[in-house]
Amino acid sequence: MVDGFEFTALTFPRDGAVLDALDISVGATESVALFGPNGGGKSSLLRVIAGTAPRTEPRAEVAYLPQIPYLFRGAVASNLTLGLDEEESDQARRLAEEFAVARLLGKPSDEISVGETQRVCLARTLASSAPLVLLDEPLSPINAASRMEIGSIITRCTSGRGLLWATHSLREVRAFADRLIVLDDGVILQEGPVEQVLNSPVDARVASIFGSP
Amino acid sequence: MSFIFEVLAEGFRHLVDFGPNLRSILWLTLAVSLSATIIGSSIGVPAGVWLAQARFRGRLAVVTFVNVGMGLPPVLAGLFVLLLLWGEGPLGGLDLLFTPTAMVIVQSMLALPIALGITLGAVSGLSPAATEQLRALRLPFSGRLRILISEVRVGVLVAVAAAFGRVIAEVGAVLIVGGNISGETRVLTTAIVQETRQARFGAAIALGIVLLVLSTIVNGGLAWLQARGDGDG
Numbered sequence: 001m002v003d004g005f006e007f008t009a010l011t012f013p014r015d016g017a018v019l020d021a022l023d024i025s026v027g028a029t030e031s032v033a034l035f036g037p038n039g040g041g042k043s044s045l046l047r048v049i050a051g052t053a054p055r056t057e058p059r060a061e062v063a064y065l066p067q068i069p070y071l072f073r074g075a076v077a078s079n080l081t082l083g084l085d086e087e088e089s090d091q092a093r094r095l096a097e098e099f100a101v102a103r104l105l106g107k108p109s110d111e112i113s114v115g116e117t118q119r120v121c122l123a124r125t126l127a128s129s130a131p132l133v134l135l136d137e138p139l140s141p142i143n144a145a146s147r148m149e150i151g152s153i154i155t156r157c158t159s160g161r162g163l164l165w166a167t168h169s170l171r172e173v174r175a176f177a178d179r180l181i182v183l184d185d186g187v188i189l190q191e192g193p194v195e196q197v198l199n200s201p202v203d204a205r206v207a208s209i210f211g212s213p
Numbered sequence: 214m215s216f217i218f219e220v221l222a223e224g225f226r227h228l229v230d231f232g233p234n235l236r237s238i239l240w241l242t243l244a245v246s247l248s249a250t251i252i253g254s255s256i257g258v259p260a261g262v263w264l265a266q267a268r269f270r271g272r273l274a275v276v277t278f279v280n281v282g283m284g285l286p287p288v289l290a291g292l293f294v295l296l297l298l299w300g301e302g303p304l305g306g307l308d309l310l311f312t313p314t315a316m317v318i319v320q321s322m323l324a325l326p327i328a329l330g331i332t333l334g335a336v337s338g339l340s341p342a343a344t345e346q347l348r349a350l351r352l353p354f355s356g357r358l359r360i361l362i363s364e365v366r367v368g369v370l371v372a373v374a375a376a377f378g379r380v381i382a383e384v385g386a387v388l389i390v391g392g393n394i395s396g397e398t399r400v401l402t403t404a405i406v407q408e409t410r411q412a413r414f415g416a417a418i419a420l421g422i423v424l425l426v427l428s429t430i431v432n433g434g435l436a437w438l439q440a441r442g443d444g445d446g
Contacts, residue, residue, distance in 0.1 A: 052348035
């Protein structure tokens with residue numbers, strides 16, 4: 001069991017979102033939500049930690065799901081287990097059942113919807129045994145009626161692991177996060193336990209972000 | 214105009230009289246061009262995939278070098294290989310000059326940058342979502358290579374077809390390192406030059422038609438593969 005994850009001096013000097021040498025931590029079993037307006041640096045932060053941003057390397061052993069779900073050419077089934085070992089692949093197939101996409105496994109990847117693509121990508125990412133999971137707006141492509149259910153599965157699958165995820169929904173933050181980081185212009189404006197941050201914004205800027213994220 | 218028609222008619226008469234000499238030229242052309250395409254593509258396609266994803270100091274210089282290679286004058290490549298394989302050259306002891314092997318070597322050199330450059334462009338044009346997802350998966354190079362070739366299959370087929378087109382139509386390099394020896398290193402393009410020099414235009418036209426048909430058959434096969442690839446999802 002790892003103690004937790006400390007990331008220091010995170011920078012990303014491209015794509016308009018400049019991270020201002022951020023320091024963040026995620027507890028070994030903690031769910032930390034990144035919240036803030038578009039372009040505030042949430043995705044950049046996740047990409048820098050995952051090592052997918054240009055000239056970066058992964059900062060930890062992570063399972064990372066980018067903001068835009070994508071399946072490669074071929075059957076959905078082959079995408080589901082991509083990069084996973086045998087045990088993880090079995091878990092991915094179980095999760096595909098839970099995410100209601102098991103019936104799609106024999107289909108070509110370009111014949112399923114964006115929401116279904118996201119469910120397949122979520123099943124693959126969560127099946128990884130990496131101790132830290134990074135999810136960029138995991139519930140955005142999911143239909144509104146299923147978001148809470150999918151969010152609960154994500155929470156269950158990441159219990160005992162670290163979870164750092166970006167979202168635009170305060171409802172999702174309240175339901176699934178232990179701690180909240182408010183990010184804008186590449187700067188952490190406020191962080192702390194969810195209810196504490198939501199009930200006591202440090203200034204008008206944070207309050208306005210909560211008002212209209 | 215009557216001269217042109219006479220030459221064309223003579224060319225078609227030569228086609229009907231498809232002798233064993235032309236047959237050996239045809240097979241050697243096919244063997245050399247396909248071998249060079251396979252060798253050049255086998256190196257160029259993976260190298261193009263790698264270069265599209267790699268980030269290192271001097272990458273721009275390497276890409277520029279590849280682009281120059283795509284337009285490399287065949288006679289220069291031929292001269293370079295000639296010097297390598299010449300008796301006193303570094304590889305002179307191999308005794309490969311004026312053999313089909315020498316022709317394959319030089320044509321592979323011409324095919325490689327074409328296959329590499331076009332693959333590089335195809336992979337670089339992948340959607341940011343695909344690139345980000347692939348990086349997120351942290352696959353070994355062999356796994357990334359398989360996925361990327363599948364994703365840009367049309368670009369890879371274009372790369373292979375262009376490499377083949379480059380080598381089958383090429384004359385300067387094979388003339389220099391092959392020597393256009395009848396029955397040994399004479400291919401369709403060098404044979405056309407030979408016939409033209411001797412004012413046997415009808416024979417040259419016949420060879421040109423065979424060259425076109427050969428190129429059409431191979432490119433038709435690649436187009437079929439491409440259509441098949443598009444159809445299976």
